[in-house]
Amino acid sequence: MRYEAPASLDAATRLLADAGGAARVLAGGTDLLIQMRADLVEPTVLVDVKNIAEMREIAEEGGRFRLGAAVTGMEIMEHEGFNAAWPGIVDGAKLIGSIQIRGGATRGGNLCNASPAADSVPALIAADAIARIIGPDGRRAAPVEDIATAPGRTSLAAGEIVVSFDLPEREPRSGDAYLRFTPRTEMDIAVVGVGVNLALDEAGMCVAARVALGAVAERALLVDEAAAALIGTRVDDAALAALSAAASAACRPIDDKRGTKEFRIEVAGVLAERAARIALERAEQG
Amino acid sequence: MMARYHVTTTVNGDEVDFLCESDQTLLSVLRDELVMTGTKEGCGTGDCGACSVTVDGRLMCSCLVLGVEVDGKEVETIEGMADGEALHPLQQKFLEHAALQCGICTPGLLVASRALLERNPDPTETEIRYWLAGNLCRCTGYHKIVEAVADAAREMREV
Ligand SMILES: Cc1cc2nc3c(=O)[nH]c(=O)nc-3n(C[C@H](O)[C@H](O)[C@H](O)COP(=O)(O)OP(=O)(O)OC[C@H]3O[C@@H](n4cnc5c(N)ncnc54)[C@H](O)[C@@H]3O)c2cc1C
Ligand code: FES
Ligand code: FES
Numbered sequence: 001m002r003y004e005a006p007a008s009l010d011a012a013t014r015l016l017a018d019a020g021g022a023a024r025v026l027a028g029g030t031d032l033l034i035q036m037r038a039d040l041v042e043p044t045v046l047v048d049v050k051n052i053a054e055m056r057e058i059a060e061e062g063g064r065f066r067l068g069a070a071v072t073g074m075e076i077m078e079h080e081g082f083n084a085a086w087p088g089i090v091d092g093a094k095l096i097g098s099i100q101i102r103g104g105a106t107r108g109g110n111l112c113n114a115s116p117a118a119d120s121v122p123a124l125i126a127a128d129a130i131a132r133i134i135g136p137d138g139r140r141a142a143p144v145e146d147i148a149t150a151p152g153r154t155s156l157a158a159g160e161i162v163v164s165f166d167l168p169e170r171e172p173r174s175g176d177a178y179l180r181f182t183p184r185t186e187m188d189i190a191v192v193g194v195g196v197n198l199a200l201d202e203a204g205m206c207v208a209a210r211v212a213l214g215a216v217a218e219r220a221l222l223v224d225e226a227a228a229a230l231i232g233t234r235v236d237d238a239a240l241a242a243l244s245a246a247a248s249a250a251c252r253p254i255d256d257k258r259g260t261k262e263f264r265i266e267v268a269g270v271l272a273e274r275a276a277r278i279a280l281e282r283a284e285q286g
Numbered sequence: 287m288m289a290r291y292h293v294t295t296t297v298n299g300d301e302v303d304f305l306c307e308s309d310q311t312l313l314s315v316l317r318d319e320l321v322m323t324g325t326k327e328g329c330g331t332g333d334c335g336a337c338s339v340t341v342d343g344r345l346m347c348s349c350l351v352l353g354v355e356v357d358g359k360e361v362e363t364i365e366g367m368a369d370g371e372a373l374h375p376l377q378q379k380f381l382e383h384a385a386l387q388c389g390i391c392t393p394g395l396l397v398a399s400r401a402l403l404e405r406n407p408d409p410t411e412t413e414i415r416y417w418l419a420g421n422l423c424r425c426t427g428y429h430k431i432v433e434a435v436a437d438a439a440r441e442m443r444e445v
Contacts, residue, residue: 003308098420103344
């Protein structure tokens, strides 16, 4: 196996194209190194993207954030401006692994590893984040909900790299939140995860919302029906009950040792309501 | 056949050169190439924290970092903690509070605790417990470790 750590996207894309499908992108390595050790993946070239400036920075341009795909969890947690604008995305970053894991783990890696339980993904989808992608055929953009397709599978073509995530301008009176259910508080995998992002008008009416669920299907789901339950309401108890029902209805989970189908469906409803309450509180403050 | 890579890095303040395989972890480089065996291997999968080191000041699991990745970086390990014969306050307090039994988790816990106190000289018990959640100990039950870290923090704030 060859190791390369190019300093530019051009060089990285060329290395990946030349290796023809046998190369892997290395970000934090907190998924990939474990899979390599278990012989689940055997790349011939490893392209470390951590020296590529565009992927490593959180940039703000005219009120819009661009989050580099190779920014680590700890770096996100320490960025004050980003915390103020997108606390729900930070909630997701904070929940991943331990301090040690967050020292390496990136949003790009969490998304492209394509675990349905990935904790960064629901809040990014709820935020309406757009992935900027570069590959052998140039640049393109795609909504985050279109990247992971099934466990371990993505819609990325061979040699494509997720460069960064473009976030929309943060409206006044908007807020987001991510909650997950796990048996333990730290170092565990989500049984259900819910991201909610909403905006209020001056009268406190919900004018926009997005709701995303993790770990209840083969990939994270954007649930329009759940968002519709909030839009046009004051996010009162009736709206939250409708949100909860819509979230549960959207689940198509599996049974496994961490939770049965019935349990996941019920918990998705409960967590959606709780996450919406937190997002509402943040919107009212902001 | 794996390619061998020449890596130049700083370990505990000293410039160090080593050769490693492209898939060799930093943990393996430290223990097998540099014969610095203070850093321990527990799980090899990021779960136990026994292999904790800092890379450019960031606490990480050295079992999840490749040796080739630390080229040009600054690595700090448990071997850099004591000043000659003088123990670091954290090491002293771990002894005083009997915060270790078998000791396999101790280097990782000390390195992780130092990283905490560098950022937060006055952590609450909850902050200590959350920060150390990635370091497993099968022997002590954690309580004495948390007390030792709090006590070391107190002492370090006074000097
Ligand atoms: C102890 C432990 C605890 C964990 N806890 C959690 C948890 O609570 N929640 C959670 O969601 N995850 C958890 N994880 C999994 C992992 O840490 C995360 O998925 C992490 O975000 C992966 O990011 P990375 O940068 O380390 O990815 P890497 O391991 O570097 O890469 C992962 C995959 O994505 C590909 N890739 C990486 N970046 C890009 C890119 N920019 N473009 C295209 N492809 C890319 C790689 O080729 C690889 O296939 C845990 C892991 C460990 C070891
Ligand atoms: S050996 Fe690295 S975390 Fe256990
Ligand atoms: S002292 Fe034995 S594992 Fe901690």
